[in-house]
Amino acid sequence: MTPDDQFTAPLFAGVDVGGTNVKVGLVDDRGKIVADTKFPTSPGESPDIAILQALEEFKALIEPSGFQWSDVAAAGLGTPGPMDIHRGVILTPTNLPGWHNFPVQGKLAEVLGKPVTYANDAGAAAFGEFWVGGGQQHSSMVMITLGTGVGGGIIIDDLSVDGANSHGAEIGHIVIDTRDDARICGCGQAGHLEAYASATALVERTREAMGNPDAGTVLRNLIGETSPLSALMVATAADEGDALAMKLVSETAVYLGRGIAQLAHLIDPAAFILGGAMNFGGADSPLGVKFLNEVKAEVRRLVFPVLGERLVLNFAKLGSEAGFVGAAGLARSQYNRTR
Numbered sequence: 001m002t003p004d005d006q007f008t009a010p011l012f013a014g015v016d017v018g019g020t021n022v023k024v025g026l027v028d029d030r031g032k033i034v035a036d037t038k039f040p041t042s043p044g045e046s047p048d049i050a051i052l053q054a055l056e057e058f059k060a061l062i063e064p065s066g067f068q069w070s071d072v073a074a075a076g077l078g079t080p081g082p083m084d085i086h087r088g089v090i091l092t093p094t095n096l097p098g099w100h101n102f103p104v105q106g107k108l109a110e111v112l113g114k115p116v117t118y119a120n121d122a123g124a125a126a127f128g129e130f131w132v133g134g135g136q137q138h139s140s141m142v143m144i145t146l147g148t149g150v151g152g153g154i155i156i157d158d159l160s161v162d163g164a165n166s167h168g169a170e171i172g173h174i175v176i177d178t179r180d181d182a183r184i185c186g187c188g189q190a191g192h193l194e195a196y197a198s199a200t201a202l203v204e205r206t207r208e209a210m211g212n213p214d215a216g217t218v219l220r221n222l223i224g225e226t227s228p229l230s231a232l233m234v235a236t237a238a239d240e241g242d243a244l245a246m247k248l249v250s251e252t253a254v255y256l257g258r259g260i261a262q263l264a265h266l267i268d269p270a271a272f273i274l275g276g277a278m279n280f281g282g283a284d285s286p287l288g289v290k291f292l293n294e295v296k297a298e299v300r301r302l303v304f305p306v307l308g309e310r311l312v313l314n315f316a317k318l319g320s321e322a323g324f325v326g327a328a329g330l331a332r333s334q335y336n337r338t339r
């Protein structure tokens with residue numbers, strides 16, 4: 001019996017470290033969120049402070065739940081990269097200068113008094129979607145997150161593909177354009193998916209298109225002194241039927257389709273899930289559905305027929321809780337494997 005029949009013990013603790021907030025949550029054995037909260041990261045400060053605060057938050061969360069801290073079997077931690085997952089060390093994340101080369105996995109395990117599973121933040125979010133979100137009911141899944149950059153996670157049979165060097169799902173950096181004048185990615189290399197299909201890339205492509213004085217678009221009126229051009233602005237204009245914005249969104253779908261076609265041939269996962277802030281309104285909006293259909297059409301044009309016929313491509317379902325839920329889920333998988 002559990003203290004509350006609503007939840008199934010044991011519980012798992014999830015920690016999702018971002019540049020702005022640290023999200024922490026307690027998740028039950030079936031992936032239901034028992035309680036969660038967040039606190040500001042203080043990126044320039046030592047991670048010791050954040051780790052101690054995570055423990056305090058967990059204690060505050062467990063108190064009213066009817067569970068005891070001893071009901072928590074294990075914890076999972078997701079952080080931005082670069083990282084050395086196998087050594088449990090966060091390396092040099094750009095937006096967390098105080099965290100460089102910190103043995104974060106061992107330190108969190110010591111403070112929480114629980115075994116800690118360590119993952120890339122995108123990998124943790126992917127596992128959350130795999131466990132209880134858009135990828136549920138599928139045995140394997142690739143998640144692609146479209147935001148400032150393009151990230152992702154590859155989950156196969158309950159395992160996150162981290163790779164030997166912790167760069168196992170760098171989906172944003174697969175090459176989709178081999179021409180000499182290909183766009184330059186944030187990583188410095190040319191022709192990567194991120195340089196074409198991220199929100200940053202959409203803004204850049206839109207700026208270039210607007211540089212042509214003949215290109216009539218409502219976007220010119222939307223941009224103000226305090227509101228620079230954004231991917232959301234392009235999506236809004238496309239939603240309102242602006243021809244230039246619609247063209248740019250459709251081109252984003254084609255670029256993404258090229259990336260997904262490569263992943264389909266390489267991995268052949270049961271499902272692809274699209275996450276991240278740039279979702280063009282998601283599954284409930286006509287623009288989101290149109291975007292998804294255009295991505296699918298491009299994938300089908302490029303892959304073996306059976307992969308096109310059976311293609312499953314959906315938007316993510318969990319939102320910002322995917323990271324800590326997935327971190328907890330990875331802890332649960334590890335716990336069940338080693339028990």
Ligand SMILES: [Zn+2]
Binds near residue numbers: 172186187188192
């Ligand atoms: Zn790159």
